[in-house]
Amino acid sequence: MTPPLNEPPPPVVEMRGISLAFPGVKALQDVDFRLFPGEVHALMGENGAGKSTLIKTLTGVHRPDGGQVVLGGDEVAFSSPGEAQHAGISTVYQEVNLCANLTVAENILLGREPRRFGGIDFPAMRKRAGEVLARIGVHIDPGSSLGEHPIAVQQLVAIARAIAVDCRVLVLDEPTSSLDAGEVAELFRIMRVLRDEGVAILFVSHFLDQVYEISDRMTVLRNGSLVGEHLTADVDRRTLIAQMIGRDLGALEAIEDAAEKRHPDGPVLLHASELGRRGAIDPFDLEIRAGEVVGLAGLLGSGRTELARLLFGADRADSGRLVVDGKPLRLRGPRSAIAAGIAFSSEDRKGEGLVADLSIRDNLVLAMQAARGWTRPLPRRTKDQLVEKYLKALDIRPANPDALVRTLSGGNQQKVLLARWLVTEPRLLILDEPTRGIDIGAKAQIQQLVTTLAAEGTAVLFISAELEEVVRISDRIVVLRDRRKIAELDGSVTGVDEVVELIAGGAAPEKVVS
Amino acid sequence: MTTLAPRVPSRFLPVLATVALFVLAFGVGSARYDGFASGQVIANLFIDNAFLIVLAAGMTFVILSGGIDLSVGSVVALSTMVTASGLQAGWPVPLVVVAVLLIGSTLGLLMGLVIHKFDIQPFIVTLAGMFLARGLCFVISVESVSIKDRTFRDVATAAIELPGGVTITYNVVIALLVVAAAMYVLHRTRFGRTVYAVGGSESSALLMGLPTTRVKVGVYVISGLCSSLAGLLFSLYMLSGYGLHAVGMELDAIAAVVIGGTLLAGGVGYVLGGLAGVLVLGTIQTLISFQGTLSSWWTKIVIGVLLLVFIAVQRTMVRR
Numbered sequence A: 001m002t003p004p005l006n007e008p009p010p011p012v013v014e015m016r017g018i019s020l021a022f023p024g025v026k027a028l029q030d031v032d033f034r035l036f037p038g039e040v041h042a043l044m045g046e047n048g049a050g051k052s053t054l055i056k057t058l059t060g061v062h063r064p065d066g067g068q069v070v071l072g073g074d075e076v077a078f079s080s081p082g083e084a085q086h087a088g089i090s091t092v093y094q095e096v097n098l099c100a101n102l103t104v105a106e107n108i109l110l111g112r113e114p115r116r117f118g119g120i121d122f123p124a125m126r127k128r129a130g131e132v133l134a135r136i137g138v139h140i141d142p143g144s145s146l147g148e149h150p151i152a153v154q155q156l157v158a159i160a161r162a163i164a165v166d167c168r169v170l171v172l173d174e175p176t177s178s179l180d181a182g183e184v185a186e187l188f189r190i191m192r193v194l195r196d197e198g199v200a201i202l203f204v205s206h207f208l209d210q211v212y213e214i215s216d217r218m219t220v221l222r223n224g225s226l227v228g229e230h231l232t233a234d235v236d237r238r239t240l241i242a243q244m245i246g247r248d249l250g251a252l253e254a255i256e257d258a259a260e261k262r263h264p265d266g267p268v269l270l271h272a273s274e275l276g277r278r279g280a281i282d283p284f285d286l287e288i289r290a291g292e293v294v295g296l297a298g299l300l301g302s303g304r305t306e307l308a309r310l311l312f313g314a315d316r317a318d319s320g321r322l323v324v325d326g327k328p329l330r331l332r333g334p335r336s337a338i339a340a341g342i343a344f345s346s347e348d349r350k351g352e353g354l355v356a357d358l359s360i361r362d363n364l365v366l367a368m369q370a371a372r373g374w375t376r377p378l379p380r381r382t383k384d385q386l387v388e389k390y391l392k393a394l395d396i397r398p399a400n401p402d403a404l405v406r407t408l409s410g411g412n413q414q415k416v417l418l419a420r421w422l423v424t425e426p427r428l429l430i431l432d433e434p435t436r437g438i439d440i441g442a443k444a445q446i447q448q449l450v451t452t453l454a455a456e457g458t459a460v461l462f463i464s465a466e467l468e469e470v471v472r473i474s475d476r477i478v479v480l481r482d483r484r485k486i487a488e489l490d491g492s493v494t495g496v497d498e499v500v501e502l503i504a505g506g507a508a509p510e511k512v513v514s
Numbered sequence B: 001m002t003t004l005a006p007r008v009p010s011r012f013l014p015v016l017a018t019v020a021l022f023v024l025a026f027g028v029g030s031a032r033y034d035g036f037a038s039g040q041v042i043a044n045l046f047i048d049n050a051f052l053i054v055l056a057a058g059m060t061f062v063i064l065s066g067g068i069d070l071s072v073g074s075v076v077a078l079s080t081m082v083t084a085s086g087l088q089a090g091w092p093v094p095l096v097v098v099a100v101l102l103i104g105s106t107l108g109l110l111m112g113l114v115i116h117k118f119d120i121q122p123f124i125v126t127l128a129g130m131f132l133a134r135g136l137c138f139v140i141s142v143e144s145v146s147i148k149d150r151t152f153r154d155v156a157t158a159a160i161e162l163p164g165g166v167t168i169t170y171n172v173v174i175a176l177l178v179v180a181a182a183m184y185v186l187h188r189t190r191f192g193r194t195v196y197a198v199g200g201s202e203s204s205a206l207l208m209g210l211p212t213t214r215v216k217v218g219v220y221v222i223s224g225l226c227s228s229l230a231g232l233l234f235s236l237y238m239l240s241g242y243g244l245h246a247v248g249m250e251l252d253a254i255a256a257v258v259i260g261g262t263l264l265a266g267g268v269g270y271v272l273g274g275l276a277g278v279l280v281l282g283t284i285q286t287l288i289s290f291q292g293t294l295s296s297w298w299t300k301i302v303i304g305v306l307l308l309v310f311i312a313v314q315r316t317m318v319r320r
Ligand SMILES: Nc1ncnc2c1ncn2[C@@H]1O[C@H](COP(=O)(O)OP(=O)(O)OP(=O)(O)O)[C@@H](O)[C@H]1O
Pocket: A022, A023, A025, A026, A027, A045, A046, A047, A048, A049, A050, A051, A052, A053, A054, A094, A397, A398, A406, A407, A408, A409, A410, A411, A412, A437, A439
């Protein structure tokens, strides 16, 4: 039931002339936005363009300074997300905004839980949560606590929460940023079902393939202003990207091509033999040379993150040996890894890594100082130069070192997280989903940066759910399946298809993460 | 992310540790002193600490939500003062009870509203509440006021006989009812689960559309209500009202809750933990009084050491 395009039904959401300013930033300026029933509408724009802010003004998190919001014909002014929810707007915000200390079932149903005799009916709640999860193809114990699941599963739980109630508007702010192809397909299936039932869906993603696959219409924002609204079928990628970044695509392509393949032959930096941890990852061998980029490919739950955590000492290995620089290294925790020059940029930027209430500068300085040891203070000038350098290298916006990390857009926080580890000048840099939620322009820049780092002799272990990226950037690709290392491929001759085949291994993709 | 680790124990570990500690302390007492291992000694633990059990239950709500309430000791004192002087003025007991409970919850409501509306740290606001309530006591009277009301004295001295010749007071019954009610609210109601959600992550709870305002203010109302009820129990226990009653009792309550395994950061803990914490503190006190030669300051020292140990354990658990 895609709307007949010649005569669309009246929009269910209409935002007119929305403006919103934060101290020092005009986040939205006179933005119009329409959302029709039975459509998937993509909201497009670079990091910091104002997408999440527009969503938050719709759902009552922020009150606009000017303009009006009309829902189903009536003007509304929600004063809290709860009110928007009651009015039929279900939202998955960017980042996982759930409570790790509660169970999965509570996270899905709290606020509309089944009751019995006045109290919460927990068995019914778990059953209902299990059903909702099954709808999006997730099979985990609803009674388990949320915090023990990886980020991707948490993101799926957030989606389950949004679709657990009947809604007329479903808002999904970067729901796919840490999902694998399988889960994305499952999500899209559900989105299509809901769309055909007449639900209006607002969708944000930096993956153009996904946007073109699922959306019917799109609105493009740039620097807080409306650039245009189009039917997806009417704009090609070039035009879209040009509209988003406000200049031509040429510069971007040049960056992508620069990532040519090399054959690093530096000395072996790290050598793991039979390293493993029961229940997390089977014993594996791995060698990483200085100046080499090793990619880790595998599905969610294949042991990607677990392998990285072993190398960083975040989890203790229970078998095998680790040799760094030809000397055996016993990791007693992240601290000994950092001392050995290993850095780990985690996928969980909210939980680990950044101090949201400190400025960009303080976050970077903290990291630098921690790596050097507190007894050897850095001169202020060096600090400022380094901060300046990475602000520029990663194109963090606003480029103001004193901006609080909390106030940055999702993508820009990710860049700060990356910078936080880069300033420590590690010898082995482990990047777990470093480009999550980052726009295409910045993504190319980050890939470029990784290649440059490698050329300067840093070893990089690169983990990403996005296979194209892994294949493009890696000198060597390690493939994982079911918590086992199953292959090691030469990155210069391997294609994405080959990796996909290995990962799938003929068997049905494993989605259950227990 | 060790998903294979057994789940239930790790969640209950701190509470279990506290219970084990209680059993251990009690075992040591029983082995060393004759007459320690009697039902009445256990009953006395409850009788002597009924008010603290109620305070700890209220404090658990506040700490679970990520806050703190320093005013509870002073509110206890204020409640004893209102009770004693009200009875002295000839008010009927039911009126006194209602007045005391109303004053306590209103104070809690006011503190909660200030904390929420002006976004001030609970530490500061309840510190102010602590001085305010303490000051109000002395506005009523600077002297200790003894309670002579007949009904009140009868309730205070009434003994409930349990099988085995053990006796308890009404205070104990009330305290246990409060614990049961608190457990019901925290675990079975939306309000209670939202307390946990707010303590886990306030911003997430807000974005999940949960009524965070109601919860953030509500926990202080509950704590105020519990403090005034504890004040009534304390009046029954002491049979007097005095502005210097219950000095520092807020710290005992916080200590009990923390020793019971509730995280000061919020979001993790159980009412039963607080109860176990109170019993541990009570047992240590009993041990020292049985010992006879040690000064009661040893209680404080042991409590201090225990607190440090428990907080250290919590840190490592959170870091994991
Ligand atoms: N609470 C806040 N205080 C101050 N500035 C803010 C706040 N929230 C957002 N901003 C600013 O508003 C602008 C728009 O941010 P927004 O989060 O909407 O971007 P976005 O389009 O969602 O980007 P991304 O793709 O990275 O998620 C950014 O410049 C950001 O720094």
